[in-house]
Amino acid sequence: xxxxxxxxxxxxxxxxxxxxxxxxxxxxxxxxxxxxxxxxxxxxxxxxxxxxxxxxxxxxxxxxxxxxxxxxxxxxxxxxxxxxxxxxxxxxxxxxxxxxxxxxxxxxxxxxxxxxxxxxxxxxxxxxxxxxxxxxxxxxxxxxxxxxxxxxxxxxxxxxxxxxxxxxxxxxxxxxxxxxxxxxxxxxxxxxxxxxxxxxxxxxxxxxxxxxxxxxxxxxxxxxxxxxxxxxxxxxxxxxxxxxxxxxxxxxxxxxx
Numbered sequence: 246x247x248x249x250x251x252x253x254x255x256x257x258x259x260x261x262x263x264x265x266x267x268x269x270x271x272x273x274x275x276x277x278x279x280x281x282x283x284x285x286x287x288x289x290x291x292x293x294x295x296x297x298x299x300x301x302x303x304x305x306x307x308x309x310x311x312x313x314x315x316x317x318x319x320x321x322x323x324x325x326x327x328x329x330x331x332x333x334x335x336x337x338x339x340x341x342x343x344x345x346x347x348x349x350x351x352x353x354x355x356x357x358x359x360x361x362x363x364x365x366x367x368x369x370x371x372x373x374x375x376x377x378x379x380x381x382x383x384x385x386x387x388x389x390x391x392x393x394x395x396x397x398x399x400x401x402x403x404x405x406x407x408x409x410x411x412x413x414x415x416x417x418x419x420x421x422x423x424x425x426x427x428x429x430x431x432x433x434x435x436x437x438x439x440x441x442x443x444x445x446x447x448x449x450x451x452x453x454x455x456x457x458x459x460x461x462x463x464x465x466x467x468x469x470x471x472x473x474x475x476x477x478x479x480x481x482x483x484x485x486x487x488x489x490x491x492x493x494x495x496x497x498x499x500x501x502x
Contacts, residue, residue, distance in 0.1 A: 246282070250290050251394045257436060259391040263293050278388055281418075283410055291396040292410055295389040296419070301430055301482070303380030304466045308355050317343075321356035382467065384430040385419055385485070404499075411458055412492050423485050431485055433460065434471070434478035454481050459491040 252260040262268045263280075272278040272295070283292040310318060317340065324332040340349035362377040392406055419431055435450045454460045460481035463469065469480040483491070 246284075246288070247290055247293075249393075249395065250293070252391050253394065257391075259389060262389070263391070269293075269295070280389075281414075283414065285396075289396060290393055291398075292392045292406055293389065294387065294391070294410065294415060296415070297386050297388050299384040299386035299432060300470055301382040301384045301432065301463075302378040302468050302470060303382055304468050308358075308379075310352075310355070314352060318352055318356045318359070321353060322360050325356060325360050382430065383426075383428045384432055384482075385422065385428055387415065387431060387433040390415075390433070405457075408457055408499075412495060416488050416492050419485065420488055428485055430482045431488065432469070432480060432482040434469075434475040434480050436475070436478045451479055451481065457495070459483055459487075459495060 247263050250260060250263050252263075269278075269280050273280045278295045278297040280293060280295045282290050283294070284290050317336075321333070321336050324336055337349065337353065340352060343349075344352070363372070366372040366375040366377060390407060390411070396406075398406055422428070433454065435454055460483045463480065463482055467482070471478070471480065
């Protein structure tokens with residue numbers, strides 16, 4: 246069924262992924278990723294996509310520090326861990342020499358909070374298996390979306406294949422999932438697998454996802470957790486609460502073209 250699937254643009258690896266039983270099918274059978282094949286009436290695979298549960302993390306904007314302040318906070322943490330009151334007093338005096346009272350107190354409070362998070366994981370016996378973050382944000386990842394380059398739509402179909410599948414198959418699927426579990430964002434990584442990064446091509450792909458699929462940049466304070474698989478890929482997000490309105494709006498825009 247997928248032996249004729251072709252995708253070679255920008256030397257991407259998606260053709261191998263969908264054809265290899267140890268990749269796409271193993272991911273699906275093991276429950277890691279759900280893979281969907283989009284076929285025409287003859288059974289020819291026109292496109293495949295995959296979705297999986299994901300996660301974004303919230304960053305505490307208050308704790309974003311310059312390199313100098315970061316170094317100051319780390320030194321305070323070390324003094325607090327050693328319970329070295331003299332060093333702490335010296336650090337506080339040094340802090341007042343560099344910053345005003347309010348800022349110095351803020352940096353000491355940040356040091357206390359960071360140390361408390363580290364100690365909490367250690368006390369419950371999970372320091373080696375825990376990464377503390379400010380906030381975990383529920384999300385779904387659109388992991389793959391790939392058209393068969395050998396597939397041609399019938400001449401009477403004027404809607405781009407990926408566009409139609411995203412809004413009429415993927416979006417309803419995501420909305421249905423989120424009726425059963427809480428989830429705030431849909432996100433993807435715009436992929437560029439060329440050996441020499443073609444900046445123009447990457448920007449073109451990003452622009453496509455923004456204009457036609459209504460994805461956007463992350464809000465300040467939100468960060469991606471990017472696996473090695475997605476190196477050199479550009480993360481984009483979309484609020485799931487806005488999917489249905491965006492779906493209606495995009496078809497209105499499309500009908501005006």
